[in-house]
Amino acid sequence: MSALKLRILEDVKTAMKAREAIKLGTLRMVTAALKQVEVDERRELSEEDVTLIITKLAKQRRESIEQYSQAKRQDLVDVEEAELVIISAYLPEQLTPAQVDEIIKDAITQSGAVDMKDMGKVMALAKPKLQSKTDMGKVSGLIKALLS
Numbered sequence: 001m002s003a004l005k006l007r008i009l010e011d012v013k014t015a016m017k018a019r020e021a022i023k024l025g026t027l028r029m030v031t032a033a034l035k036q037v038e039v040d041e042r043r044e045l046s047e048e049d050v051t052l053i054i055t056k057l058a059k060q061r062r063e064s065i066e067q068y069s070q071a072k073r074q075d076l077v078d079v080e081e082a083e084l085v086i087i088s089a090y091l092p093e094q095l096t097p098a099q100v101d102e103i104i105k106d107a108i109t110q111s112g113a114v115d116m117k118d119m120g121k122v123m124a125l126a127k128p129k130l131q132s133k134t135d136m137g138k139v140s141g142l143i144k145a146l147l148s
Contacts, residue, residue, distance in 0.1 A: 001044065002045060002046060002047040002049075004054075005050050008027060008034075008090060009031065011023075012024065012031060022083070022086070026083045026087065027086065030053075030057060033057060034050060034053055051091070051092065051132045052131070054087060054090050055132040058088055058091060059135075061080050064076075065077055065080045065084065068080060091132065094134055095134045100138075100139065100142065104126055104139065104143055104146065107123075107125035107129075108122050108143075108146060108147070111124075111125055113147060114147075115147055115148075116144065116147050119143055119144065122147070123139075126143070
């Protein structure tokens with residue numbers, strides 16, 4: 001079992017004992033998502049798998065916050081933001097914009113990309129270094145801007 005998953009399970013117990021309802025609910029949702037993948041794929045999750053699932057959950061929260069904000073539902077925004085803070089604590093440290101730019105420029109140089117047709121090559125080189133450490137949607141936009 002991955003160290004991150006064990007940490008989450010221990011934090012569930014701690015939240016239960018401390019009667020932290022929001023944290024407990026959020027962590028149970030995370031463990032349910034992890035368990036779902038384990039059951040569906042019939043395998044134990046690696047550290048990277050757990051990180052990717054948590055990254056996906058964080059992205060869902062950010063998208064929900066944006067939609068609820070547009071709908072002027074501050075009550076729902078508050079709930080999603082609280083969950084995002086809890087989930088983000090389990091993500092690896094995020095890269096700075098300068099670090100992201102450097103990785104993208106290195107990938108462009110390594111792939112010899114010159115225009116938008118080469119975007120796939122650049123993404124293939126940059127994705128392993130950036131995934132779960134930054135928003136990949138923004139990365140795509142940055143690559144498009146540099147290649148166009």
